[in-house]
Amino acid sequence: MQERYQNLKIAQRGVLLNITAYIVLTLLKLVVGQLSHSATLLADGSNNLTDIFSSCAIMVGLRLARRPPDEHHQYGHWKAETIATLLTSLIMLLVGLSVLYSSIRDLFLQESSIPDIHALFVGLFSGCVMYIIYLRNTKRAAAIHSEALAAIAKDSRNDAWTSFSTTAAIIGANFSMPWLDGLAALIIGLLILKTAYNIFSASAFSLSDGFDDDLLDEYTAAVQKIPGVELVHNIQGRSYGANIFIDIIIWVDPQMTVRQSHHITEKIESLLRRKYGVFDTDVHVEPWDIDYEPQQPNELNSH
Structure with missing residues (x-):
């Protein structure tokens, strides 16, 4: 800060x-x-x-x-x-x-x-x-x-x-x-x-809280490579001056412990801050829905 x-x-x-x-x-x-x-x-x-x-x-x-x-x-x-x-x-x-x-x-x-x-x-x-x-x-x-x-x-x-x-x-x-x-x-x-x-x-x-969809696609692709992340269910971004704030919902294995899921959220925050300069990341964890059909990137990132 x-x-x-x-x-x-x-x-x-x-x-x-x-x-x-x-x-x-x-x-x-x-x-x-x-x-x-x-x-x-x-x-x-x-x-x-x-x-x-x-x-x-x-x-x-x-x-x-x-x-x-x-x-x-x-x-x-x-x-x-x-x-x-x-x-x-x-x-x-x-x-x-x-x-x-x-x-x-x-x-x-x-x-x-x-x-x-x-x-x-x-x-x-x-x-x-x-x-x-x-x-x-x-x-x-x-x-x-x-x-x-x-x-x-x-x-x-x-x-x-x-x-x-x-x-x-x-x-x-x-x-x-x-x-x-x-x-x-x-x-x-x-x-x-x-x-x-x-x-x-x-x-x-x-x-008006507009954000570059191409950047959201980059963030999504990077986060989904992290072990334990089954799917990036939703991601939104907004800028405050030169600072980027990201809200992201990920799906993980329902059998995963709270400690394990928390460790994944820390990896996501660290990755986005280190690689993309994101100022603040808010990660919400939900159990993976096996029957869910993934959307297209532009639909996934719409907000």
């Missing part, structure tokens, strides 16, 4: 690095974008502005998730991280719509202008910075098994590619294609909306 809380602190430090970088780059892009008349750089800066709020929401969620279980939250506060991620997606949605509206207006009104060359260097510099942060946080997320930090890292990677696209658009705009700057801003707006939708879908799925 203590290790999980320590991992949350490590994830918070990774998010803090993102916030610091986003603040600096947002100010740089908005100022230079305004001075150089670059709609793409302004759109990119607006995207980073949402990332500041998003990262702050994740930071608050990680802090709340560190609270220990209490009378009203017996499973802990792990879902605070997921709720913060959901709020982040809504912020991104609003900004994405704003960027999309501005870019379409500029294209139809033909208000695009040729950006100054300084905007190019800002885009290139920002892309390099965010990609370095992406590599650093991805490595750290893999080491501590943090889904939140991994998501932040992927967002940094998207921002890096967006900045590189901004650079390409500014180059094109300086070669007698000024409309390319507005078009790139339109694409960035669509990317923001796509990212917001993906984050919202994943968060809503987790908060």
Whole structure:
């Protein structure tokens, strides 16, 4: 348990690095974008502005998730991280719509202008910075098994590619294609909306206790190899932040002693924790029904 809380602190430090970088780059892009008349750089800066709020929401969620279980939250506060991620997606949605509206207006009104060359260097510099942060946080997320930090890292990677696209658009705009700057801003707006939708879908799925059926199939196959387990009768999973909770019903020989069946449950808990990183496993033992006809895996795991 203590290790999980320590991992949350490590994830918070990774998010803090993102916030610091986003603040600096947002100010740089908005100022230079305004001075150089670059709609793409302004759109990119607006995207980073949402990332500041998003990262702050994740930071608050990680802090709340560190609270220990209490009378009203017996499973802990792990879902605070997921709720913060959901709020982040809504912020991104609003900004994405704003960027999309501005870019379409500029294209139809033909208000695009040729950006100054300084905007190019800002885009290139920002892309390099965010990609370095992406590599650093991805490595750290893999080491501590943090889904939140991994998501932040992927967002940094998207921002890096967006900045590189901004650079390409500014180059094109300086070669007698000024409309390319507005078009790139339109694409960035669509990317923001796509990212917001993906984050919202994943968060809503987790908060509604959705779980990956493929993982349940893996758990089922592994558990049924344990000696003494006649059949995995039912298995259900749910996530609390980065922590996985599994409820499983197994059938064993009716003549088996209580001590023997308890020993099997300990093996199951140990296996799922060691091999798959399952945080908590609740195993229920029932006597084997010889006349039972096994169901298909997708029917067995439905919940």
